Amino acid sequence: MLIFAGIDTTSNLFGACCYALSIHPEWQIKLREEVQKQYSTYEQLNSDNINVSNQITNFINECMRMYTPVPYFIEREVKQDHKVGDYFLKKNSEVSLCLFPNNYDSKNYKDPFTFNPDRWNQQGIDPFVFLPFSIGKRNCIGQHMALMELKCLLVYLLMNFEVNSVGEKQVWTFKFVYTIQNEKFIKLKRIGK
Ligand code: HEM
Numbered sequence: 001m002l003i004f005a006g007i008d009t010t011s012n013l014f015g016a017c018c019y020a021l022s023i024h025p026e027w028q029i030k031l032r033e034e035v036q037k038q039y040s041t042y043e044q045l046n047s048d049n050i051n052v053s054n055q056i057t058n059f060i061n062e063c064m065r066m067y068t069p070v071p072y073f074i075e076r077e078v079k080q081d082h083k084v085g086d087y088f089l090k091k092n093s094e095v096s097l098c099l100f101p102n103n104y105d106s107k108n109y110k111d112p113f114t115f116n117p118d119r120w121n122q123q124g125i126d127p128f129v130f131l132p133f134s135i136g137k138r139n140c141i142g143q144h145m146a147l148m149e150l151k152c153l154l155v156y157l158l159m160n161f162e163v164n165s166v167g168e169k170q171v172w173t174f175k176f177v178y179t180i181q182n183e184k185f186i187k188l189k190r191i192g193k
Helices: 002-023 026-039 054-066 119-123 143-160
Strands: 072-076 083-085 087-089 096-098 161-166 173-174 176-179 188-189
Touching: 002 026, 002 054, 002 143, 002 161, 002 188, 026 054, 026 143, 054 119, 054 143, 143 161
Parallel strands: none
Antiparallel strands: 072 096, 083 087, 161 188, 173 176
16 A cells, blocks of 8 residues: 555646656746755755755645646545535445645635646645645655655655756646646756766
């Protein structure tokens, strides 16, 4: 369970981050400058300074909002008859949450289809709206580890590689697993060596 829950999710999100870097070069430049400002070598990155950059955290949050790695399969059994808004939930039935509607609702996010990591600087994003790791007793036990892994990977990537799109227009899409639609993926170019 730990391996299944921990590997595919994190690698999927890292793929989404690479995709976002490739189609938003302005963010790639901004984050690389940030990384160079915070850490002069990869070895300097440690548990004390891994969270210093709001920009990296904001970038990961925005990737999790737009390309959320676990969009379905957050399931719960209804313990008693219940009414939620206009919906009647019958005892013993199963409810499955889908995160996309929340993440792309303009009631929750201004211009939800625009990739804008800076939106995470603002206060007031309801924690019950942004649920990439679910919420409650059975939420993700690996969320802090996942974010640390992601930050290490991004710092290493940005220090050592340029991330570019292959071909004209790549589209991130959902087909049970996410892939870039025409499957040409992205290419990396080593920098500074
Ligand atoms: C970006 C990475 C990750 C995402 C988006 C993610 C997301 C989730 C979600 C949505 C759930 C469902 C919780 C629910 O049903 O309410 C979950 C459960 C779980 N996750 Fe993660 N996860 C990630 C990384 C990890 C990692 C790195 C580990 C372990 C090293 C991990 C271990 C688990 C386990 C064991 C559960 C089941 C918890 C339970 O049923 O009590 N996850 N995760």
